[in-house]
Amino acid sequence: MSVLSVQNITKAYGAVKALKDISFEVQKGEIFGLIGPDGAGKTTVFRILTTLLKPDSGKAEVLGKDVVLGYRKIRSEVGYMPGRFSLYQDLTVEENLQFFASVFGTTLDENYDLIKPIYSQLEPFRDRLAGALSGGMKQKLALSCALIHKPEVLFLDEPTTGVDAVSRKEFWEMLHRLREQGISILVSTPYMDEAEQCDRIGLLQEGRLLSIDTPQAITNQFDSDLWAIKSRDKYQLIQVLRKYEHARSVQPFGDSVHYSDARDDFDKEELTSYLHSNGINRPEMHRITPHIEDTFIRLMEKEVNDG
Ligand SMILES: Nc1ncnc2c1ncn2[C@@H]1O[C@H](COP(=O)(O)OP(=O)(O)OP(=O)(O)O)[C@@H](O)[C@H]1O
Incomplete structure (x- = not known):
């Protein structure tokens, strides 16, 4: 009722x-x-x-x-x-x-x-x-x-x-x-x-x-893999990730950065070497379960893109 x-x-x-x-x-x-x-x-x-x-x-x-x-x-x-x-x-x-x-x-x-x-x-x-x-x-x-x-x-x-x-x-x-x-x-x-x-x-x-x-x-509506990436300089990490040609979303979250890739066959090693060549040494990277906030940001982006 x-x-x-x-x-x-x-x-x-x-x-x-x-x-x-x-x-x-x-x-x-x-x-x-x-x-x-x-x-x-x-x-x-x-x-x-x-x-x-x-x-x-x-x-x-x-x-x-x-x-x-x-x-x-x-x-x-x-x-x-x-x-x-x-x-x-x-x-x-x-x-x-x-x-x-x-x-x-x-x-x-x-x-x-x-x-x-x-x-x-x-x-x-x-x-x-x-x-x-x-x-x-x-x-x-x-x-x-x-x-x-x-x-x-x-x-x-x-x-x-x-x-x-x-x-x-x-x-x-x-x-x-x-x-x-x-x-x-x-x-x-x-x-x-x-x-x-x-x-x-x-x-x-x-x-x-x-x-x-x-x-x-x-x-559960979050429709791709999500990674938490950490490095000493979070600001620099965000800048470099945002320039990566395959990045789908890059969002700061606590002491890490939540990253999702635009490709279905995401290659972790390729991203790691891209980060190295852009001055990010020894980034920590692991797959995580999305939070509500991740989904909300994605829905908001979708709303903006769909007009
Ligand atoms: N009396 C008012 N005159 C003009 N604009 C208003 C008035 N009250 C709210 N707004 C505008 O309407 C929109 C929605 O406001 P509302 O207060 O409902 O949002 P909210 O989610 O409760 O946010 P907040 O936590 O800031 O109050 C905002 O853009 C706000 O600036």
């Missing part, structure tokens, strides 16, 4: 086409990730689905209600954590929660069980001003506020941006626990490594959804 559906939505801000005919569905109890760089259109999708913005064309439904006609009902049934957390900095932790509870006509006590695993870590700081919390703590408080009225669907716009690695990991564990309780989650992130945490993902670039599938199926 789908809890939300987006059909052929477009949205422009003046001349900027933020969303270009996008369609996807989120199933009940699913974590669906919208993955894309800054400006891809993620926030615009969230604003439309949480009824804060009307699409120019197309249709979107949340829990069976149209986002334009049924906006009142939708607002009471979903939880929304906008980017850059919507907390009142000059209210305390507890006051923030009480405020969000009262907006939805409920109380902290009534829904304590749902937020307890998250809120319990914040309780020692209940009298601290939200503005004085660390990024990870703010994130937990914002999630507690979005959950206070037991929503069926949670919208989380870049919840882990600017949050340390440990808090990010804990945050995803919390989302998995919420999923087990039947809550459906649409979450956006600019971090590719978080794609693996989702049941399905949509890759968004410049207002277009390039692919929608499970992280594994998206990775």
